[in-house]
Amino acid sequence: MKLLRVLSFCLIASTARALEVEDFFDRLDNTLTIAAFEDNLRARLSGTIDLEAYHFQQPAPGLIDSKIDNLFNPRLTFFLDAQAGSQIYFFAQSRVDRGFDPSARGAQVRLDEYALRFTPWDDGRFNLQVGKFATVVGNFVKRHLSWENPFVDAPLVYENITPINDKEAPDSPLDFVRRFEPASKYEFNPVIWGPSYASGISISGRLGRFDYAAEMKNASLSSRPESWNVTETDFDHPTFSGRVGFRPNQIWNFGLSASDGPYFRSEAEQTLPPGRSIGDYRELVLGQDVSFAWHHLQLWAEFYEARFEVPRVGDADTFAYYLEAKYKFTPQLFGALRWNQQLFDNVPDGTGGQLHWGQDLGRIDVAAGYRFTSHTQLKLQYSFQHETSGPRDDNHLVAAQLTVRF
Structure with a gap:
């Protein structure tokens, strides 16, 4: 008693x-919320504090940039949302962290997103947006921030580095395949680099059960974060992307995406074959996505077919996908499971044979999360990655993320 x-x-x-x-x-x-002119002008400042801890094997998996096996990665994120009437909306995202991707580098401050959106009709049939913002491709980007993502990291296709190098063209097919070093991962590119906050213009809207979005950006989906700023990459070689979605009911959502644009940075032009330009070598991506939500269960899946036109090599094709599930056991406790895989095709070796241009691999992610309050959340994750071709290397990752939002 x-x-x-x-x-x-x-x-x-x-x-x-x-x-x-x-x-x-x-x-x-x-x-942090202000209003003026009888609430016709409203602005709100919000943010998150993320404390992340990683333990992994070398070379570090994904886009983690660290030579040591244990990494602490704090991040402070600010969001600004401003509304003028019913037609004008502005948003911005700024971060203080150790790099766009988890790294052991020193602190830096960045303006990751800023955009102005014009919505002429109240029914949402058309929106025009200009600025620096996440890509419209796929369904992961809509939930990539730490509070919405049930995992600590992104699906494999958004962070697995490939032999594609946007700064220098290969001298030969053998050079293309053999120069790839996982330890020098930031010299290379994934199919899609995270949320791809490139700069540009987009249109979007909803028409009945269909929604659409199209964008013109200054950099390809595979481009590195420093390429996303207009001060770094102009619009001489734009990338065009789009998505069409269909929602038959509140449970299902289907989408088709496509993207096409040059992937080389300007410094690579001097390494291209004589008479060729950056615009001659493009990244083409086709994507299919589906999501399902019923009671406490949520499911997501994305499938991507990508082709890189590589100088002195030809077409380098790859296929990547993931299947993800989240289940809420209680209003506070949830669990998540995700299977990822990426497969690489062959390219000509220059002597009549064929070369596998990347190592096929699969990864399984298991996560659990607990929301202590509507402002505080803790996530734990374990990942096992296995190469199914080549050296067949394995990698284990354990991660934790504490998020406080305000």
């Missing part, structure tokens, strides 16, 4: 403490 009273007291005390924390964040939200 005495133990029961002690447990009851601890429960009441912890509940009261949680209510105090919630009350603090509610007051902070009111402080």
